[in-house]
Amino acid sequence: MSPEWHRVTLEDFRAVMIEPEEVDVKFSGGVSMICWAVTRSNGDYRVVWVPSAETFSLVTESKFGPVDIGVHGDAIGVFGSI
Numbered sequence: 241m242s243p244e245w246h247r248v249t250l251e252d253f254r255a256v257m258i259e260p261e262e263v264d265v266k267f268s269g270g271v272s273m274i275c276w277a278v279t280r281s282n283g284d285y286r287v288v289w290v291p292s293a294e295t296f297s298l299v300t301e302s303k304f305g306p307v308d309i310g311v312h313g314d315a316i317g318v319f320g321s322i
Contacts, residue, residue, distance in 0.1 A: 249320045256280050265299055267308045287319050
């Protein structure tokens with residue numbers, strides 16, 4: 241990815257960062273875990289920290305709350321996958 245992509249992605253990430261807030265995230269297999277939202281939702285997605293896995297995850301908003309969609313890694317990489 242180009243330096244410009246990295247610059248813009250980081251700028252966009254900073255614009256949606258929030259103080260971490262606790263959220264109950266649904267994972268495959270019906271498992272729910274308390275995670276920490278680190279970005280506000282754009283209506284479809286947000287980035288959360290998964291303490292038990294020590295990684296960030298991209299979740300989608302659903303009528304059941306945030307649902308993990310299997311995109312994991314560092315915060316900027318996860319955010320940049322949107």
